[in-house]
Amino acid sequence: MTDFDVNLANMLEGMETADSAFKPTNFWSSGLPSIMKDIEALGVETFRDHPSAAFFYVPVYASNTLRRYGRFVLPIANKLPARKKAKFMRRLTRLDRALADYRLMLATSLQGGLPIEDVSESDVGSGERFEFDGRSFSRSMLNYMRALNLYKRHADSSKVASILEIGGGYGTLGEILLKAVAGGIYVNVDIPPVAAISTYYLQQVFGVDNVLTYTDAEELDEIDLDALKSRYRAIVLCPWQLPRVKGQVDLFANFMSFQEMEPDVVRNYIKMVQPLVKYHVLVRNSAVGKKVAAKKGDIGVMEQVKSDFIQQQFDAFDTVAADAFVYGEENETGTYRSEVCLLKRR
Template identity: 45%
Template sequence: MKNILDAMLNDMAKADELFKPTQFWINASKLILDELQTDEDFNNFRNLPISREMFVPSYEFYYYKKHKTLFQRILSLPVKKNLLRIFEKSLTGADQAKNDYRLFLATSTDKYPNLTSIGESNIGNPVEYYSFDEQRYSQGFLNYLRGLNFLKRHADCKNIKRVIELGGGFGTLGEITQKAFKNTFYLNVDIPPVAAVSSYYLSQLLGKENVFTYDQSKHLETIDVSELEQKYKCAVICPWQLPQLQGHFDLFVNFISFQEMEPHIVKNYISIFEKLLNKTSHVLLRNSRFGKKIAKNKQDVGVIDQVTLDFIIKQFKNCTLVDRDYKVFGFYSKKSASEVAILKKNSF
């Protein structure tokens, strides 16, 4: 997989600026690349410190994750076990994970697809996951499941046969679509190094023969979705390949990554993806209500200008907002709020 990553990085250097990472991911990518030096690093990406911080969502308290040895010493102190157990659940995020799982179950319906019967793989050697009802779940997996529950309330998901996602992380939505949906093709569009990681994850999950990867697409003048779905279950391409992409999709998804881009980049992507939607398509979003933190300097992992969910929704000129929520299907606290929204393509 390291050879695919190297090819992506070489081609990205020659790509249009509109398809390259900006402030946030320029600096985040440098840190991640330091960890992904060999194929063995891909095998363990879900327990690499920077990867866990940047694109492998975690329930663990930030300082607990960073100074775990110190906290484990504290938890071994000779004090009341009940108090330590409560403290430990708060640090590890076990209570939050259980609450998210209960919310997922409470918002589930009998409508297709059945999401309650699937769980997450252990590919990438994860150090954090939670088991409920004999299934494995991570924070990212539960985030997507709750988002899809929200979608099920407003759309007939039986009509979803092609899904395209921008910034799909290590491939969680691809895993869900292949486990819960029937005959649904999934395409992830992402920048390296994360695009290479999702290629690895989905190939390990589904078999290399079922995933169309960058080494197969980099020289193509046209990437025809109707041809791909006949041979593959999933595909991973890079943003600068979007002009070569031909075909229409039933669902466009963006979870978190728009908020990590600059406004002009978001505008460009949305103008492209709207053209890839058919007349009955839906859009599923989850992004910050307030925007990511502003970078303190050129080396900081942050944004120059904040992108909020309101801004994102306004860029969809040919779609109508159906519903939005952050209290049940998203996340909110005193300091932040991540909101889920559903849009529908205008049929006229």
């Protein structure tokens, strides 16, 4: 077994006996089998190409046609004249949408503060990325970069050297921080198997010895961030390890995963992380709520969590800024409104 396999197996074993407050809720319970199936069949090395990844933890720009039928349509595209092929591929890949997000990122960027201006994304995990001005971006990274620009505009981000995130996907925010701040430390708390994928990704980008794994952390009575930051650049934990975390971080983040949980679970997480946060909270979640499942076991939530609920739970913080139009995303009808909110400790 590889180190990835061992770490994942340990996570899955730990999840079996974990308190229900730390286990996957309805939305994620419906998706875990497909994620596991893809890992077993296709391997972790190309996780960003997995069919389940695009739905659950790797946002992409690609059209459904390209994702589902690429093996059929790409040979057709290759036979087209150059100009028609370029136009056809722009539609399939939605390059124009990626470019629009990149332009928004540039237009909202500010000098000073957290130095993210030169960050470029790794190609680990394969998958969709676009290159603009010599830098590489996935949709995930452009989402984070725009939100960080809101942070930089409304608060002093120059002190940010440590971030705790719940539901950090494969580790994009950690990659941004650790490439921007030489002495930074990133902590991701997530459920398996995504936590194992995040561990793999951050190890590949920053080195195996620079990432504290779930398995390593299980040997610690306390997960003391102040003591660990001199040894590690990243720490990846599972939720039931969160009560053992001590110390403080500069920023807490949650991007589009609180909205996938049930209210009591979100309330519990916020109660635990609030004392760990020194300065700010940066969240991006739905202002209108995730789809409600028709019945338990179907994809969706049983009860919606909206961005205003999340802000209310952080009762030691005040909301400084909230936006969906520029820094998040919303449609014309208002049925989709992904809102970025920045909160500051009182």
